[in-house]
Amino acid sequence: MAAQAGDTIYDEQRAPLTLGRLLKSGGAGSVFLIKERPHEVAKLYHSDKGGQVYERKVRAMLELRPDLPDVEDKGVRQVQIAWPTGLLRDKARGFLGFTMPALDVAATSDLEHVLQERQAREEGLPTALGPKMTLAANLAVMLAALHERQHYVVDLKPLNVRFYRKSLFIAMLDCDGFSIQGKGERFLSEQVTTDYLAAEFQQRGVAAGEEEAQDRFALAVMVFQLLNSGLHPYSGRPNGATLPSDLPGRIAAHLYPYAQGRGDTRILPSPVSGHAAFPAELRDMFDRAFANQARRRPAVAEWSSLLLRYARRNNGLLVKCAKDGAHQHFSGMPCAACARKTLLANSVRASKARPGKKAKSGLRHQQRPRATGATVTAAQNAVAAAPAAQPVGRIGFRTRIVVAIAGPLLFGWVMSWGMPAYRSYKAVASRSWSVDMMLGMHGGLLLLASLVFIVFVPMLILSKRP
Numbered sequence: 258m259a260a261q262a263g264d265t266i267y268d269e270q271r272a273p274l275t276l277g278r279l280l281k282s283g284g285a286g287s288v289f290l291i292k293e294r295p296h297e298v299a300k301l302y303h304s305d306k307g308g309q310v311y312e313r314k315v316r317a318m319l320e321l322r323p324d325l326p327d328v329e330d331k332g333v334r335q336v337q338i339a340w341p342t343g344l345l346r347d348k349a350r351g352f353l354g355f356t357m358p359a360l361d362v363a364a365t366s367d368l369e370h371v372l373q374e375r376q377a378r379e380e381g382l383p384t385a386l387g388p389k390m391t392l393a394a395n396l397a398v399m400l401a402a403l404h405e406r407q408h409y410v411v412d413l414k415p416l417n418v419r420f421y422r423k424s425l426f427i428a429m430l431d432c433d434g435f436s437i438q439g440k441g442e443r444f445l446s447e448q449v450t451t452d453y454l455a456a457e458f459q460q461r462g463v464a465a466g467e468e469e470a471q472d473r474f475a476l477a478v479m480v481f482q483l484l485n486s487g488l489h490p491y492s493g494r495p496n497g498a499t500l501p502s503d504l505p506g507r508i509a510a511h512l513y514p515y516a517q518g519r520g521d522t523r524i525l526p527s528p529v530s531g532h533a534a535f536p537a538e539l540r541d542m543f544d545r546a547f548a549n550q551a552r553r554r555p556a557v558a559e560w561s562s563l564l565l566r567y568a569r570r571n572n573g574l575l576v577k578c579a580k581d582g583a584h585q586h587f588s589g590m591p592c593a594a595c596a597r598k599t600l601l602a603n604s605v606r607a608s609k610a611r612p613g614k615k616a617k618s619g620l621r622h623q624q625r626p627r628a629t630g631a632t633v634t635a636a637q638n639a640v641a642a643a644p645a646a647q648p649v650g651r652i653g654f655r656t657r658i659v660v661a662i663a664g665p666l667l668f669g670w671v672m673s674w675g676m677p678a679y680r681s682y683k684a685v686a687s688r689s690w691s692v693d694m695m696l697g698m699h700g701g702l703l704l705l706a707s708l709v710f711i712v713f714v715p716m717l718i719l720s721k722r723p
């Protein structure tokens with residue numbers, strides 16, 4: 258029977274514990290408060306899930322904890338990672354699940370929300386380069402601690418990574434889904450998300466022993482997105498050739514357009530990208546991460562030491578923009594946020610100057626590669642803000658011109674020729690069938706002309722400017 262609030266469960270020392278409120282039920286299990294332990298929660302697996310494997314996996318997690326202690330932010334304890342703290346059993350000693358530290362989920366947001374700039378602004382989440390660099394560095398530090406114990410996230414993506422809104426520390430949940438190194442046994446992770454999956458795994462998935470390479474790739478994608486307004490490193494402009502329209506297809510085909518030097522000629526960078534304003538050492542890291550040879554990908558520890566250097570304020574590697582106080586940029590480099598703002602404003606202006614037609618500005622190609630499956634990519638949203646998506650009026654510009662000219666002409670014709678002709682026909686008509694037909698034709702024309710005038714001219718006047 259499914260566990261519920263009020264049930265008694267037991268820890269490894271057979272101490273009874275009472276389940277409190279159900280916090281959430283997920284795909285693998287249900288998470289409950291524990292009455293006797295306010296700082297812990299219980300995750301109880303659904304009974305149809307492979308209990309035996311989970312028991313060994315959680316035991317392995319207890320034996321090899323990553324070095325990620327809770328952190329204090331202004332006197333408030335912040336749990337960095339919801340790692341198991343003990344096994345939970347039923348009265349008959351059967352395995353039920355595990356305890357883990359309770360995390361204040363309400364004080365956190367997921368990284369996906371930061372990558373969607375408009376949403377981030379609306380929710381008061383960071384939009385400037387500085388805090389995003391801090392988030393990227395903190396994420397790399399967290400992964401480095403996991404990798405040190407040979408644990409890997411595998412299904413690493415912005416939606417699966419949370420952070421404390423105030424302190425910008427990372428908070429990791431659902432760790433029993435990671436690939437876990439046990440003593441002489443590896444417990445695999447079952448899920449992947451193809452928008453964050455390295456080229457070599459797109460077809461066949463991630464096998465045991467390959468998880469680190471996958472985490473290295475996914476981290477690089479997320480860092481690129483954090484530092485580049487949510488833009489996915491495999492979104493760009495096809496350069497003539499027909500290319501895959503979805504991100505996984507582009508990853509598999511190595512269509513990375515932001516490399517230094519000559520790069521791939523099949524695809525061009527998105528014009529809103531700020532990659533040209535990254536310092537060379539950062540660009541080198543991205544170029545290695547997205548190179549065709551997987552062995553060149555930087556380890557997460559390399560990322561953490563580089564990003565921490567940039568995130569530390571007193572290093573002065575990021576500076577406030579002189580033009581816009583809300584912007585930050587790499588020291589000695591132009592402000593990418595300003596360039597992006599100008600580009601977007603120009604593009605909006607251009608699309609306004611060409612109403613009725615799809616904006617043909619340089620941003621039109623921002624039609625991003627398709628996101629796949631359940632994965633919602635940040636590229637999607639970064640591009641959703643592009644001006645090509647500006648609504649246009651329902652009546653096109655050309656239609657309005659035609660109606661504006663034709664309407665008065667028709668009206669003039671009706672008044673100056675049609676109407677007198679109709680009257681004179683009526684006056685002189687002998688009641689023959691041919692005259693009746695003429696009168697009918699003129700009557701029809703009159704009706705049509707009046708309709709055009711009555712319907713289209715007010716529509717022209719009332720319709721909003723695109």
Ligand SMILES: Nc1ncnc2c1ncn2[C@@H]1O[C@H](COP(=O)(O)OP(=O)(O)OP(=O)(O)O)[C@@H](O)[C@H]1O
Pocket residue numbers: 280281282283284285286287288298300339357358359360361362430431432434
């Ligand atoms: N340590 C925790 N503290 C507070 N809440 C938690 C904790 N762990 C999990 N939760 C809550 O429970 C939810 C489900 O947890 P979790 O993701 O571990 O379950 P799951 O069954 O593996 O879900 P999924 O199918 O999404 O992988 C989380 O989204 C979160 O809201």
Ligand SMILES: [Mg+2]
Pocket residue numbers: 283284285431433434
């Ligand atoms: Mg899970």
